[in-house]
Amino acid sequence: MISAVVIGATAIAITRRNMVHAVVYLIVSYFGTAMLFYLFGAPLLAALEIIIYAGAIMVLFLFVVMMIKVESPEEVMFPLSQWLPAAVFGLIYLAAAVVMIVETPGMEVSLRMLTATPGQFALYVFEHHWFSIEVISILLLLALIGALCLGIGKGARCEGGRADSVSTPPEAASAAAEEEI
Amino acid sequence: MIVPFGHVLLVAGIIFALGVFCAVVRRNLIMIVLGIEIMLNAASIVFVGAALRWNNLDGQTFVLFILAVAATEVSVGLAIIVYAFRRTGSFDPSNFNLLR
Amino acid sequence: MFFHSVLSPQSSVLLLIPATMPPLVAFLVTFVFTRRQPRLSAGLSIGSIAVSLVCSLVLLGLNFKMTGPVQYSVRLLASSGLDIPFGFLLDQLNLLMIVVVSSICFLVQVYSLGYMAGDPGFSRYYAFMSLFAWAMMNLTLSPTLLQLYIFWELVGLSSYLLIGFWYEKFSATQAGKKAFVMTRAGDAAFFIGFLLVFLHTGNLSIPDLNGPAVSAAFPPTVLTLSALLIFGGIVGKSAQFPLLTWLPDAMEGPTPVSALLHSATMVAAGVYLFARLFPFFSMSPAAMEVFLAIGTISMFLAATMAIVSRDIKKVWAFSTISQLGFMIMALGAGGYFAGVFHLTAHAGFKSLLFLCSGVFIHRYGTNDVYELGRLGARRMIVPTVTIILAAAALSGFWPLSGYYSKEAVMGSLASLPNPAWLAAGLVGVFLTAYYSFRLIFILVLPRAVGPPAGLPAASGGGRKTDERHPNSEIRHLSMAWPLIVLTAITVMLGFLRNPLKDFLQVGITAGGAAEGGPFEWFHVAAPGLAVAGAVLAWVEFGRRGAKQIGFVERVPPLYRLFAERWYIDHFYRLLVNVVVDKGISYLCYQNDNKVIDRSIDELGEGTIEGGRIVAFLQSGMIQYRLLVIFAVMVLLSIYFFFPVF
Numbered sequence: 001m002i003s004a005v006v007i008g009a010t011a012i013a014i015t016r017r018n019m020v021h022a023v024v025y026l027i028v029s030y031f032g033t034a035m036l037f038y039l040f041g042a043p044l045l046a047a048l049e050i051i052i053y054a055g056a057i058m059v060l061f062l063f064v065v066m067m068i069k070v071e072s073p074e075e076v077m078f079p080l081s082q083w084l085p086a087a088v089f090g091l092i093y094l095a096a097a098v099v100m101i102v103e104t105p106g107m108e109v110s111l112r113m114l115t116a117t118p119g120q121f122a123l124y125v126f127e128h129h130w131f132s133i134e135v136i137s138i139l140l141l142l143a144l145i146g147a148l149c150l151g152i153g154k155g156a157r158c159e160g161g162r163a164d165s166v167s168t169p170p171e172a173a174s175a176a177a178e179e180e181i
Numbered sequence: 182m183i184v185p186f187g188h189v190l191l192v193a194g195i196i197f198a199l200g201v202f203c204a205v206v207r208r209n210l211i212m213i214v215l216g217i218e219i220m221l222n223a224a225s226i227v228f229v230g231a232a233l234r235w236n237n238l239d240g241q242t243f244v245l246f247i248l249a250v251a252a253t254e255v256s257v258g259l260a261i262i263v264y265a266f267r268r269t270g271s272f273d274p275s276n277f278n279l280l281r
Numbered sequence: 282m283f284f285h286s287v288l289s290p291q292s293s294v295l296l297l298i299p300a301t302m303p304p305l306v307a308f309l310v311t312f313v314f315t316r317r318q319p320r321l322s323a324g325l326s327i328g329s330i331a332v333s334l335v336c337s338l339v340l341l342g343l344n345f346k347m348t349g350p351v352q353y354s355v356r357l358l359a360s361s362g363l364d365i366p367f368g369f370l371l372d373q374l375n376l377l378m379i380v381v382v383s384s385i386c387f388l389v390q391v392y393s394l395g396y397m398a399g400d401p402g403f404s405r406y407y408a409f410m411s412l413f414a415w416a417m418m419n420l421t422l423s424p425t426l427l428q429l430y431i432f433w434e435l436v437g438l439s440s441y442l443l444i445g446f447w448y449e450k451f452s453a454t455q456a457g458k459k460a461f462v463m464t465r466a467g468d469a470a471f472f473i474g475f476l477l478v479f480l481h482t483g484n485l486s487i488p489d490l491n492g493p494a495v496s497a498a499f500p501p502t503v504l505t506l507s508a509l510l511i512f513g514g515i516v517g518k519s520a521q522f523p524l525l526t527w528l529p530d531a532m533e534g535p536t537p538v539s540a541l542l543h544s545a546t547m548v549a550a551g552v553y554l555f556a557r558l559f560p561f562f563s564m565s566p567a568a569m570e571v572f573l574a575i576g577t578i579s580m581f582l583a584a585t586m587a588i589v590s591r592d593i594k595k596v597w598a599f600s601t602i603s604q605l606g607f608m609i610m611a612l613g614a615g616g617y618f619a620g621v622f623h624l625t626a627h628a629g630f631k632s633l634l635f636l637c638s639g640v641f642i643h644r645y646g647t648n649d650v651y652e653l654g655r656l657g658a659r660r661m662i663v664p665t666v667t668i669i670l671a672a673a674a675l676s677g678f679w680p681l682s683g684y685y686s687k688e689a690v691m692g693s694l695a696s697l698p699n700p701a702w703l704a705a706g707l708v709g710v711f712l713t714a715y716y717s718f719r720l721i722f723i724l725v726l727p728r729a730v731g732p733p734a735g736l737p738a739a740s741g742g743g744r745k746t747d748e749r750h751p752n753s754e755i756r757h758l759s760m761a762w763p764l765i766v767l768t769a770i771t772v773m774l775g776f777l778r779n780p781l782k783d784f785l786q787v788g789i790t791a792g793g794a795a796e797g798g799p800f801e802w803f804h805v806a807a808p809g810l811a812v813a814g815a816v817l818a819w820v821e822f823g824r825r826g827a828k829q830i831g832f833v834e835r836v837p838p839l840y841r842l843f844a845e846r847w848y849i850d851h852f853y854r855l856l857v858n859v860v861v862d863k864g865i866s867y868l869c870y871q872n873d874n875k876v877i878d879r880s881i882d883e884l885g886e887g888t889i890e891g892g893r894i895v896a897f898l899q900s901g902m903i904q905y906r907l908l909v910i911f912a913v914m915v916l917l918s919i920y921f922f923f924p925v926f
Contacts, residue, residue, distance in 0.1 A: 003192040014203035143253040150260040
């Protein structure tokens with residue numbers, strides 16, 4: 001049922017012409033996903049998804065969308081020549097997926113309920129994958145630097161009173177990145 | 182109630198297809214990035230489900246990493262989009278075909 | 282005699298080569314080298330045919346007492362199971378034929394010295410004459426049906442070339458084309474016929490075909506079918522019903538051509554083939570009945586057409602068809618000797634008739650009989666006398682050769698159970714005498730009052746020369762003495778009947794028809810009818826005060842029927858127009874345009890469209906790149922997942 005919610009929300013999200021609406025629907029979809037995570041026994045991840053994904057990333061999207069003043073929906077929606085190959089391949093993929101899922105042995109096994117508490121989860125992560133954590137943090141640092149460079153490099157050449165609005169996205173990006181750490 | 186693993190995969194597959202559709206069909210750069218986000222979301226659902234299936238916490242670990250990476254690439258991607266918008270004034274990806 | 286002491290196969294072989302090859306050499310040399318030198322060409326050609334004639338006579342003398350056919354051949358076409366020799370076959374029929382062919386060729390070529398003098402195509406004419414002589418000689422000497430067919434076609438080719446000799450005249454080229462196409466239709470049937478034979482017996486050699494083993498190899502229906510098909514070739518070549526309309530139009534060619542080809546030799550090739558395969562055909566009585574019927578119909582139709590014709594050459598052309606019908610009737614009735622003897626005699630007097638007419642045409646420039654009569658044709662002594670004698674021979678007056686040959690034909694017809702054939706033959710005799718003497722009387726005893734209006738006039742002689750010929754005495758001499766020679770032959774041939782009969786009957790065991798007793802009723806009836814026909818012609822045309830209107834002309838519908846050649850020509854024209862032009866050509870044309878061209882066009886267009894679609898993907902849009910990535914991923918996963926691939 002929750003999965004129905006997720007799927008539904010995603011489907012609606014991708015068909016919105018207004019980008020703000022699309023982002024909002026996607027936030028709904030992320031909430032649903034978080035519920036799924038919780039049901040699959042990963043409460044920490046559920047919380048993290050909501051905080052980071054729905055909270056920071058989508059907000060970032062909103063900032064950018066609202067900053068770029070798109071005067072009119074100039075987008076050409078779903079030209080057929082683009083839409084048809086994608087739909088065709090999508091259907092092929094789904095058909096293959098269904099066949100694969102049905103054919104693979106062990107798919108009918110019902111998942112047992114098991115919950116990993118945050119403490120257990122954190123212990124596991126830092127015990128086994130500590131190196132990846134370090135790498136990820138460096139990655140985030142790089143992203144921060146990159147976003148700043150892109151933003152400031154552009155802003156320095158802009159004249160006048162647009163400087164503060166330009167620097168907002170890199171700031172929002174750096175804010176999102178710092179929350180990670 | 183817990184569902185069979187096959188259903189989990191199916192749901193994730195559908196979401197993934199929707200993400201691909203969004204990335205390919207929408208003529209808007211931001212929607213492309215949004216589609217990528219959807220795909221990543223679907224992947225993380227699969228990972229969590231698999232972790233539960235095989236009682237291995239590695240799945241959930243990987244979701245953590247996916248989250249981090251997603252944030253990274255969104256920020257950088259949006260910065261690039263803004264830059265591109267400043268350069269050409271439109272969001273239509275068909276204008277960016279210098280690499281033809 | 283001296284010759285008999287030299288009798289041996291080797292000398293025959295040595296003589297065969299100079300008997301057959303010189304005309305070929307003459308043709309090639311004349312055609313290529315001596316175009317500008319008319320006298321040299323004529324000399325070469327006449328010389329070569331003289332050599333052939335001499336060799337043929339010697340061969341005849343050498344082998345006069347031969348008991349069976351002799352064959353000299355070389356294996357030319359050999360593959361597994363297939364063995365077709367090429368070479369020469371000598372038996373009695375052959376020997377007679379080559380003498381006939383070479384002698385008439387020789388006489389006609391001498392005659393042409395005078396007739397064709399001054400014509401710009403003089404060398405070309407002699408070249409084609411030599412080609413024809415060579416082809417005809419080899420045709421009669423062929424041991425296998427395949428070789429015979431090759432030379433059959435060559436004879437047809439030279440006929441086409443010679444009919445359309447004056448190619449500036451449109452009607453001449455049309456006539457040549459018509460002749461070739463109609464004989465070709467017959468040849469197609471011939472080809473299928475001998476293919477059938479080949480399929481069943483595995484070889485095509487004529488002595489084997491005539492032997493007793495053949496009937497074992499064939500189911501009877503196939504035998505009849507192949508006999509009928511081969512006869513199709515004879516129908517085409519000898520201008521029998523229904524392919525008879527090309528021969529009157531073939532009169533567009535020069536008169537010596539008509540004398541040689543279309544009275545004595547080429548059209549006789551068909552009858553020769555019949556005689557050659559006589560034992561083979563005799564094995565199928567049903568086929569022989571059909572042949573008999575076709576011969577009778579042709580004879581009758583042509584005779585009626587001859588009654589109303591105004592053109593002197595066309596009368597003799599129809600007469601040829603009619604006499605060929607007689608020959609085929611005789612052979613179909615089982616009278617081998619009768620048919621062959623009539624062939625020989627007919628060769629003599631028919632070519633004589635044509636040559637005489639040629640003299641008149643050459644002198645007065647018109648073909649029309651009434652005109653010729655009025656212009657005073659009878660003032661030329663030699664042609665007039667010879668034409669009267671020849672017409673008498675044609676009608677069958679005693680003691681000329683035609684009498685004996687007609688007797689033989691009637692005899693073989695009388696031996697048939699059904700008296701209707703004999704009656705038809707007698708009617709034919711009557712009509713023959715009638716039309717020949719009609720022509721004689723119109724020519725020789727002209728009336729000042731012209732023919733009744735409504736008769737279509739005959740066209741001119743086909744020559745463009747109006748001027749007086751210089752050296753006309755020499756020319757007339759060269760044209761005159763072949764006539765005399767032929768007349769002599771015509772008169773004498775009758776007395777050679779019995780030796781010839783013994784000579785020919787030696788090899789033939791099948792189909793021997795009795796010739797009736799020495800004095801049957803038809804021995805009187807036939808010449809009586811001939812005289813009656815002549816008398817009727819005299820009554821209508823020759824008498825002082827006669828109005829020169831034939832009895833047929835008094836019945837206009839009948840007259841129109843005969844004059845329009847029984848509408849056979851119209852039928853063919855209709856057939857060609859509707860079936861061939863509108864039907865088959867239309868289908869082929871549509872097929873060519875719509876199916877063949879269209880499919881190639883569609884291939885090209887499809888390729889372009891496909892390219893257009895695929896080029897779409899390379900437009901630089903990143904979304905397409907994404908899609909491609911995704912698609913490839915899916916395909917790869919399918920590939921790895923399913924162990925089938």
